[in-house]
Amino acid sequence: MAKQPNLLAFPNVSALARALRTYIIQCQTAGLHRHDVFKIAVSGGSLLNTLAQALLAPASSDEDVVKFNKWEIFFADERAVPLDHEDSNYNLLKTELLDKIPENMGKPTVHPIDVAHLDDTQELADQYEKVLVNSFAARDSVKLPIFDLLLLGCGPDGHTCSLFPGHELLRESDAWVAPIEDSPKPPSKRITLTLPVVTHGVKIAFVATGEGKKEIMKKIFEEANGLPCTLVNEGAGDRCTWFTDAAAVDGVSYPRRGSL
Numbered sequence: 001m002a003k004q005p006n007l008l009a010f011p012n013v014s015a016l017a018r019a020l021r022t023y024i025i026q027c028q029t030a031g032l033h034r035h036d037v038f039k040i041a042v043s044g045g046s047l048l049n050t051l052a053q054a055l056l057a058p059a060s061s062d063e064d065v066v067k068f069n070k071w072e073i074f075f076a077d078e079r080a081v082p083l084d085h086e087d088s089n090y091n092l093l094k095t096e097l098l099d100k101i102p103e104n105m106g107k108p109t110v111h112p113i114d115v116a117h118l119d120d121t122q123e124l125a126d127q128y129e130k131v132l133v134n135s136f137a138a139r140d141s142v143k144l145p146i147f148d149l150l151l152l153g154c155g156p157d158g159h160t161c162s163l164f165p166g167h168e169l170l171r172e173s174d175a176w177v178a179p180i181e182d183s184p185k186p187p188s189k190r191i192t193l194t195l196p197v198v199t200h201g202v203k204i205a206f207v208a209t210g211e212g213k214k215e216i217m218k219k220i221f222e223e224a225n226g227l228p229c230t231l232v233n234e235g236a237g238d239r240c241t242w243f244t245d246a247a248a249v250d251g252v253s254y255p256r257r258g259s260l
């Protein structure tokens, strides 16, 4: 049987953030070992606040250092809006994290969307795919870009990135980045990494916190239902780790751990 995803449950978000930091640093070490850079993709939503809490805490030892100058940050999904728009995931990452990084922690390289193509989501997605091609090597030499870590959120309907339940985009097997014009979660126009890219990451981590996630967590961990989050679990197996708090997993019958 394929190895199962890891479900970690912490008493609260602060404890979760501490463990998330340890996990990200492990992924950073592995990335630096692989190619002297750490390639991470992040979604939007509440996870960015938890991420900032995790990363901006002071280092507790020489092994616990976040080496931002070695980071390349990509967007697992992005809304087709200007970068300073309140709906922009880039804007959220900037205000939650980038603007708060002290100078002595280094500066990550960040890859936002090219806002010259906001009116044409196919072009917006194609241009973002080119960014990946440039960073990960030519598209014909690598079948899929392999991120060191994808850090994702989970919607109350089981969506992740901008991959929504029942949407035809879940069957996309060629493009690395795809447009969506009918996102049920506003704004409707977005781009997203496709499922094969998400599931081929070296590591995939979800952050799901709060009572609002508990019903969907039961579905994701107790049924085979074709929900986007379930498909990521099935495709990634034990390369996938969920960081949750007690409220999000209340009543979920799936073996969970309280530490990494």
Ligand SMILES: O=C(O)[C@H](O)[C@@H](O)[C@H](O)[C@H](O)COP(=O)(O)O
Residues within 6 Å of the ligand: 043, 044, 045, 046, 047, 077, 078, 079, 089, 152, 153, 154, 155, 156, 159, 160, 161, 162, 185
């Ligand atoms: O741009 C987006 O809409 C996000 O990338 C989306 O996939 C998000 O991560 C989830 O909806 C969870 O968001 P919350 O944690 O805020 O519920």
